[in-house]
Amino acid sequence: MNRPYTIIVSEVTIDGKLTLKRGVSSKEIMKFMDEEATRYLHQLRAKVDGIMVGAETIRTDNPFLTVRYAEGNNPTRIVPTSKADIPLDSNILEKHAPTIIVTSENAPEEKVKALEEKVEVIKCGANEVDLIKMMDVLYEKGIKKLMVEGGSTLNWNLLRLGLVDEIRLIHMPFIVGGEDTPTLVGGEGFQSLDEILKAKLRAHFLRGSHLITEWEIKYED
Numbered sequence: 121m122n123r124p125y126t127i128i129v130s131e132v133t134i135d136g137k138l139t140l141k142r143g144v145s146s147k148e149i150m151k152f153m154d155e156e157a158t159r160y161l162h163q164l165r166a167k168v169d170g171i172m173v174g175a176e177t178i179r180t181d182n183p184f185l186t187v188r189y190a191e192g193n194n195p196t197r198i199v200p201t202s203k204a205d206i207p208l209d210s211n212i213l214e215k216h217a218p219t220i221i222v223t224s225e226n227a228p229e230e231k232v233k234a235l236e237e238k239v240e241v242i243k244c245g246a247n248e249v250d251l252i253k254m255m256d257v258l259y260e261k262g263i264k265k266l267m268v269e270g271g272s273t274l275n276w277n278l279l280r281l282g283l284v285d286e287i288r289l290i291h292m293p294f295i296v297g298g299e300d301t302p303t304l305v306g307g308e309g310f311q312s313l314d315e316i317l318k319a320k321l322r323a324h325f326l327r328g329s330h331l332i333t334e335w336e337i338k339y340e341d
């Protein structure tokens with residue numbers, strides 16, 4: 121199977137959280153991100169063919185997912201949503217950049233049709249989006265390098281399926297706490313030490329007041 125080279129890029133607090141509370145937009149904590157760190161994020165966006173977020177991030181944050189604080193072209197925006205549940209006034213449905221909605225055969229036809237009037241919609245999977253198949257289809261469509269900007273459910277599913285090559289973290293110098301607050305990786309979690317994913321620190325440096333760490337995922341050994 122072919123798949124894009126895939127990099128998870130995320131802002132995380134000292135305690136590994138992605139946002140202030142479950143259901144709250146991460147734009148709140150991102151207000152505290154320096155210009156230099158913002159530029160780092162947008163420079164990465166300008167270097168990839170595709171940028172993906174989970175549907176819950178679209179519903180909660182309503183991001184644009186475009187390149188604004190760096191030179192370069194907008195990547196194709198890609199959102200998996202098993203029931204084609206994307207609000208029709210979402211910013212990613214506007215014409216700033218190409219968008220692909222990835223849904224399942226089970227999605228309500230009227231929702232699929234409404235989205236198709238605005239952007240490209242592809243179906244991968246019977247009841248939910250088959251992420252492995254999706255990656256193959258995206259590769260064939262020319263998405264050779266993909267950046268994933270969360271959230272924690274999508275991150276978990278991509279990581280557990282062995283679909284991620286790197287993680288790059290922009291560390292936010294504060295703590296938010298909260299047991300139910302989404303962390304970098306959610307889902308069921310690995311159940312034993314044999315299963316946990318190992319990573320190798322490839323680089324660490326500062327951008328403004330933010331530590332940046334870049335990790336390579338090691339699926340074997």
Ligand SMILES: NC(=O)c1ccc[n+]([C@@H]2O[C@H](COP(=O)([O-])OP(=O)(O)OC[C@H]3O[C@@H](n4cnc5c(N)ncnc54)[C@H](OP(=O)(O)O)[C@@H]3O)[C@@H](O)[C@H]2O)c1
Nearest residue numbers: 131138146174175176177201202249270271272273274277
């Ligand atoms: N700090 C950061 O860098 C950052 C970045 C992004 C998001 N966030 C925050 O993270 C939170 C959202 O995270 P989240 O974990 O709730 O949701 P998420 O990972 O953004 O989205 C999960 C949703 O994606 C859709 N999906 C479809 N197929 C899937 C599959 N095979 N595997 C996984 N997901 C699939 C499902 O929605 P359907 O029901 O439509 O199928 C699922 O509920 C928000 O609070 C947001 O602010 C933070």
